[in-house]
Amino acid sequence: xxxxxxxxxxxxxxxxxxxxxxxxxxxxxxxxxxxxxxxxxxxxxxxxxxxxxxxxxxxxxxxxxxxxxxxxxxxxxxxxxxxxxxxxxxxxxxxxxxxxxxxxxxxxxxxxxxxxxxxxxxxxxxxxxxxxxxxxxxxxxxxxxxxxxxxxxxxxxxxxxx
Ligand SMILES: [Zn+2]
Numbered sequence: 001x002x003x004x005x006x007x008x009x010x011x012x013x014x015x016x017x018x019x020x021x022x023x024x025x026x027x028x029x030x031x032x033x034x035x036x037x038x039x040x041x042x043x044x045x046x047x048x049x050x051x052x053x054x055x056x057x058x059x060x061x062x063x064x065x066x067x068x069x070x071x072x073x074x075x076x077x078x079x080x081x082x083x084x085x086x087x088x089x090x091x092x093x094x095x096x097x098x099x100x101x102x103x104x105x106x107x108x109x110x111x112x113x114x115x116x117x118x119x120x121x122x123x124x125x126x127x128x129x130x131x132x133x134x135x136x137x138x139x140x141x142x143x144x145x146x147x148x149x150x151x152x153x154x155x156x157x158x159x160x161x162x
Pocket of ligand 1: 010011033037038039040041
């Protein structure tokens with residue numbers, strides 16, 4: 001039997017002709033090889049099935065009989081195809097799509113939690129910035145009891161002097 005990681009050179013060479021074969025191009029060498037090679041038979045079957053899926057996706061209004069047949073085949077072959085063909089690539093995407101709405105909800109929740117957590121801090125930092133700015137803009141508030149007393153004293157002296 002053939003190992004997937006050790007595909008015979010003849011199979012590699014013939015794989016490039018699979019598409020022509022699917023398009024209906026007669027290829028006696030490929031047909032002959034197919035009768036003897038399990039690997040290429042299943043590979044071509046996968047390719048043909050993938051093509052049917054794509055055709056169905058692009059042309060959903062095709063003949064009902066063919067669509068029904070494709071759906072039945074899809075159900076039968078889905079697990080097998082996902083396990084061993086490039087179509088398995090789509091499985092994580094389907095999973096991702098099904099999770100997308102949930103993910104959006106989680107992101108929204110995390111965002112609101114972030115806002116609740118950090119909005120007060122931002123307010124405090126803004127307040128301290130304002131305090132620093134006002135200290136710079138108005139550098140002469142009453143500084144200490146001594147200066148207050150001096151101001152009161154000077155006022156009193158001025159009143160007395162009048
Ligand atoms: Zn082969």
